[in-house]
Amino acid sequence: MLVNSSQRTQPLTTPVLKLEGLSKSYGKNVALSGIDLHVMPGNTVVVTGPSGCGKSTLLRCIVRLINPDSGRIIVAGEDVTELTYSDLLNVRRSIGFVFQRSNLIQRLTALENVALPLLAANVARNEAGCKAQEALERVGLVGNVVHRRPCELSGGECQRVAIARALAPEPCLMLWDEPTASLDPILVAEVLDVMEDLVKTGGTAMVIVTHEMRFALRAADWLILLNQGKITEQGIPMKVFNNPKSELGVRYCRLLDL
Numbered sequence: 001m002l003v004n005s006s007q008r009t010q011p012l013t014t015p016v017l018k019l020e021g022l023s024k025s026y027g028k029n030v031a032l033s034g035i036d037l038h039v040m041p042g043n044t045v046v047v048t049g050p051s052g053c054g055k056s057t058l059l060r061c062i063v064r065l066i067n068p069d070s071g072r073i074i075v076a077g078e079d080v081t082e083l084t085y086s087d088l089l090n091v092r093r094s095i096g097f098v099f100q101r102s103n104l105i106q107r108l109t110a111l112e113n114v115a116l117p118l119l120a121a122n123v124a125r126n127e128a129g130c131k132a133q134e135a136l137e138r139v140g141l142v143g144n145v146v147h148r149r150p151c152e153l154s155g156g157e158c159q160r161v162a163i164a165r166a167l168a169p170e171p172c173l174m175l176w177d178e179p180t181a182s183l184d185p186i187l188v189a190e191v192l193d194v195m196e197d198l199v200k201t202g203g204t205a206m207v208i209v210t211h212e213m214r215f216a217l218r219a220a221d222w223l224i225l226l227n228q229g230k231i232t233e234q235g236i237p238m239k240v241f242n243n244p245k246s247e248l249g250v251r252y253c254r255l256l257d258l
């Protein structure tokens with residue numbers, strides 16, 4: 001499956017991410033079954049489906065936090081399933097990952113948290129600080145707030161720091177694993193606004209796992225509905241919801257009241 005942009009025109013080029021026959025099981029429980037996906041530069045793919053359908057497993061396989069049972073995972077031309085651990089670490093530096101929780105280091109300020117992965121990649125301290133500052137500005141955090149520690153920030157601010165931390169190394173691919181799942185409704189809107197702005201203004205390919213379907217309608221180029229580890233439906237979001245071909249698609253259509 002080739003992802004085409006429904007909202008932005010992208011030049012024909014090499015996929016940033018290519019999955020071929022990706023499969024993963026936990027004993028008799030099939031988490032992923034033969035997943036194929038091509039994501040082009042600048043495209044945004046939203047993945048959704050019922051709890052336990054394989055969404056998080058999909059993202060974790062891409063960066064090999066979980067090893068797949070079979071299939072190929074190619075990121076920026078590198079098949080990560082064949083890499084040694086040291087080479088895998090180099091590829092991971094080109095991938096930003098935003099988790100459900102911010103996972104910030106409590107003793108560090110927001111600025112220091114964002115600069116940390118840059119310092120770990122041997123970026124000079126001054127340059128790392130500048131890049132961290134720029135990343136925080138992109139998510140709307142400026143002024144004294146960047147010098148506060150996580151305990152002094154709201155949940156939405158902490159998640160924005162986590163997003164800035166993923167953005168700072170200028171990744172070619174961003175993976176988002178339900179980044180609003182742990183937030184209250186007001187903070188969900190705050191973080192979704194930041195995400196939508198990044199989708200519109202950035203050139204980074206994104207794969208976003210979320211249940212926020214109205215966000216998907218506004219921001220996604222391609223929607224994938226997963227069910228029991230398989231792709232049930234896929235396509236331009238509005239087309240999927242306007243003409244669902246599966247019971248799962250019909251249920252999501254009802255949820256949106258389309």
